[in-house]
Amino acid sequence: MDKLKAMGDANVTLQDSSFWSERVQLVRETVLPYQWRILNDTEPDAPPSFTIRNLRIAAKEIDGEFNGMVFQDSDLAKWLEAVGYSLATHPDKELERVADEVIDLLERAQEPNGYLDTYFIVKEPDKKWTNVRDWHELYCAGHLIEGAVAYFEATGKRKALDIVCRLVTHISTKFGPEPGKLMGYPGHEEIELALVKLYRATGDYKYLELSSYFIDERGQEPNFFRMEAEARKDPRHYNFAYSQAHVPVREQETAEGHSVRAMYLYSAMADLAKELDDDSLLQACRKLWNNVTQKKMYITGGIGSSAYEEAFTVDYDLPNDRAYTETCAAIGLVFWAHRMLQIDVNADYGDVMERALYNGVLSGMSMDGKKYFYVNPLEVWPTTANHRHDMASVKTTRQSWFGCACCPPNIARLLASIHRYLYSYDDEGIYVHLYSNSEARWETSGQRVTLAQQSQYPWDGHIQFEVQMERPAEFATRLRIPGWTREAQIRVNGHPIAVNVENGYATVQRQWNNGDQLELILPMHVERVVANKFVRANAGKVALQRGPIVYCVEEVDNGTNLSDIVLKKQLEPEFHVDKEFLQGVPYITVQAWRSSLNSDQNLYLPFDEATERVSTEIRAVPYFSWCNREPGEMCVWLRTE
Amino acid sequence: MDKLKAMGDANVTLQDSSFWSERVQLVRETVLPYQWRILNDTEPDAPPSFTIRNLRIAAKEIDGEFNGMVFQDSDLAKWLEAVGYSLATHPDKELERVADEVIDLLERAQEPNGYLDTYFIVKEPDKKWTNVRDWHELYCAGHLIEGAVAYFEATGKRKALDIVCRLVTHISTKFGPEPGKLMGYPGHEEIELALVKLYRATGDYKYLELSSYFIDERGQEPNFFRMEAEARKDPRHYNFAYSQAHVPVREQETAEGHSVRAMYLYSAMADLAKELDDDSLLQACRKLWNNVTQKKMYITGGIGSSAYEEAFTVDYDLPNDRAYTETCAAIGLVFWAHRMLQIDVNADYGDVMERALYNGVLSGMSMDGKKYFYVNPLEVWPTTANHRHDMASVKTTRQSWFGCACCPPNIARLLASIHRYLYSYDDEGIYVHLYSNSEARWETSGQRVTLAQQSQYPWDGHIQFEVQMERPAEFATRLRIPGWTREAQIRVNGHPIAVNVENGYATVQRQWNNGDQLELILPMHVERVVANKFVRANAGKVALQRGPIVYCVEEVDNGTNLSDIVLKKQLEPEFHVDKEFLQGVPYITVQAWRSSLNSDQNLYLPFDEATERVSTEIRAVPYFSWCNREPGEMCVWLRTE
Incomplete structure (x- = not known):
């Protein structure tokens, strides 16, 4: 297992006027305020979301009924996460004040025992933890964790983190192998990867253990979802594969079921494989990766070719006009690819990540940041798509919002954190996975080194790097040579050098001096x-x-x-x-x-x-x-x- | 309006060892016995149908519950119709005895007021005529009428005819413009065309009037289906176009909704246009014909490109892998084409009839007569079709029977009556619509003339005719030149003649002598x-x-x-x-x-x-x-x- 460290907020700065920085700016200036208005039901061009209203009802500050989906809280959680990433790279007092207020509200809504889910607090207080398969309590908890961790990392403020730590402590009293607890796991994976983040943020190993428990228990016999359904006398058929619960995760060799759930699961598996040096989990990830990216992925990086169950189907079944290819699924593929990239040095992960980012993810949001696609087909014929029942999921115009609005805040949080996807480093040097105007900073040979990247990528493949450092030092600069490249050239201080590509990365290992110029030329045709x-x-x-x-x-x-x-x-x-x-x-x-x-x-x-x-x-x-x-x-x- | 007379049982004899006679023989020797066993739940290779059992329960001869679809009776009715056609051309004492017995059973099941529908007699006697939209009472009555008429025409026996006449008399007390009657019409059209057959068989004009009433009332405002649903407090949305009840039939310009229903409706419209010299109905038929055959028909003559509502969709939407193309719909297209052909002399109708017969109809039955397709896609990928939810209707192997078994007896009755589709005549001579070894006999110039046809069609396009008559007479022999033909040749007694094609028919008008040879050569590439x-x-x-x-x-x-x-x-x-x-x-x-x-x-x-x-x-x-x-x-x- 190679292991790299992803460069985070402290290591990377996007420079202005690049492809990604323009989109990050759009998120900051337009998308976050637009989505905040929607969460508060004050955006005139979109239907009400009820999200903040539900929370205020849960906090007993207003009267009313719960409205929206059972996972309505997650829209706010993802927005908060996006705010965290945005504040990390671009401090904004007013935005931070708004976020602090909503965190205060979350705290007031949280029950004394740590429970926090507005749907159940307001609408079905007696049904908590009775249908973990369908009712998204753990999913919402996972998103709250991700939001809290991002906000904590950006601001250093612990309140949100404390809220989710109390929530997880409560969850720990409900789930686990001990007598009286549910030997279960969520129908919609999410908390597993979130708990790894919480572990990394707090250093508390129990979060990693709970994540590991959820992952290891999934798909074991007797099947938890079967037992849970029997307990609530629900006789309906359930396709365990829909939730990747058909067999234990290490025995899963093909991507099955709901594609977003699958991506979140596989991301958590990769996280745990890395944290726990778990080779069997890593092997499962690699097999699943090959199945997804070699048999079940659209050229856009979209995945999930069936609207029914929002699911993967069979190998090579990739109809263009009925592609489901949910924006969230492409986002999930980016999450997973990025995690795999920190374990295996292999440009294939970066290629897929890049493919999804520039195509199947970005297609999900309009260029003004206010209209969205949930479903991203590769072929649309409006007269047919607007008529045929088997194309009902295909929208032929972008939508201002959705009843199930998972995608818009998901794209916001990914774009707001895009700087985290560009670079990794290890003891030997730096890895450049994505090309965009930016600066990467890290410690090597006892000094801080800066690699400044400049290009018109993705429109032009001429990429220039400058090394900035106090004194000369040897390290490796490893550049991903994209799969679409026919012939890459590399120059150091203007002199062509041989391009040696291993696992898709070209390594330039040398004694670097301050001001050294490195050029990568990827001719685009x-x-x-x-x-x-x-x-x-x-x-x-x-x-x-x-x-x-x-x-x-x-x-x-x-x-x-x-x-x-x-x-x-x-x-x-x-x-x-x-x-x-x-x-x-x-x-x-x-x-x-x-x-x-x-x-x-x-x-x-x-x-x-x-x-x-x-x-x-x-x-x-x-x-x-x-x-x-x-x-x-x-x-x-x-x-x- | 040109008007031709279709040649029926008395006029046409299929000759052995031709394409169609082999299939008629298969129906007679295999299909009718096989389907009779299924109707009686005695076929070991197929699931029970319950059809005869339901009838015996209705006749109070055995106890039990109704089983099967609300329109289960229609399977027997179509079988009886097929038996009628078979007996008309191939008498069979044993088969006639079986049919007589089942007709006796029908009589015993019929209620004193003429009502006859086993579902409502046995299961929901209080719900009669409360949901004409969904519950198929008039549909089943229509099929019983068609069966009774065919059996009467074949055997001269009136019992079945009397049963349906009593049934229609009862229906007449329920439907019509008079106060206290339902101003309605069936959700699934069928009785309209059946009533025209009953009129033709009995000469009683009231049957034509009732048919006309159903047709004229359809789609008028206030919509009957809306009022009927309100009366039974059924708030569910209903797509009126599904039953072609969205606008009055004369205003319908595009084929909409359930494709089999549409075909039966259009067939009845053509019948009434002919019987009543109703030009506005004929114009509607022509517009609908153009829409179906120029915008919405597969190359196989299959129609109905959507499994949802078994329906037509929009122009040119003809996906091959998700074609619904129900066997019954192609059969219905043949019915309609044949009726149009008796009104308009235009080979286009014959071309479509031939296209559907040889392709989209015949694909519905296995070559051994015991396996069927309900849905006839033009492209099948088993791994995908067996997995994808939006292809659930596509079966990748032929089935021994269906829960909804409309297609198998429908194909049986069409093949058993195929001789009726070959020829028409008018005062000027004879029309040959389809090519198959056969003899056509009709009266012209005060004598009986026989046209004997011989070919290896559809495998070879060389077709030979011999005229047999007592004395010379002048008449026109009009031969359909199929649309697929590039260059047709015609010879009379071995001498090529000029081929003059008008509306797709080549006319050979001359003084014919006994033994004259007419050859039509349609080179096949x-x-x-x-x-x-x-x-x-x-x-x-x-x-x-x-x-x-x-x-x-x-x-x-x-x-x-x-x-x-x-x-x-x-x-x-x-x-x-x-x-x-x-x-x-x-x-x-x-x-x-x-x-x-x-x-x-x-x-x-x-x-x-x-x-x-x-x-x-x-x-x-x-x-x-x-x-x-x-x-x-x-x-x-x-x-x-």
């Missing part, structure tokens, strides 16, 4: 990408990718009936940067054929009567930017000559 | 057929068709991953007849490419690394014959160079 031949949905089709960005075609640029497009063999791709177009998001143009037969042709006709075609230029925009203009058809996979 | 460019599911793909037969590829012949096949530009098709293969069903071979990359290639890879391919020969079998060997993948639409 518009690539035609094909899918494995067993992916039937993409047979005969290609996706256009440039650097890490997957492109799509939209009706607003190319007219209707996008399935009619056939890319030419001579693609003649051009890359365009136009500040006036789509808020400056670069686009590409390519040469293609389209049918010239008029629309009133017969429904079926001989091939030789239908081969007329006209030459045309097609505009493709980054997938993440789709549906930021007029709604209409969208398509990632296109036919090609 | 393997054609690549493409779909309209708006059919996204088929973009870049072709279907192979030869004559009227649509072909498919199966895993048993071509290995797995059929979506990997790319037909070569140089197709080099060969047509094979091999008595040892697939019970002698001819097949074709074509040249194709397949991917040579092994299966462990990456999930996504550059186009230029994935272009290796190998040349191969592909075997394609008629779509109707698929899944008569080992189950596996199947695919109609294939990629092509």
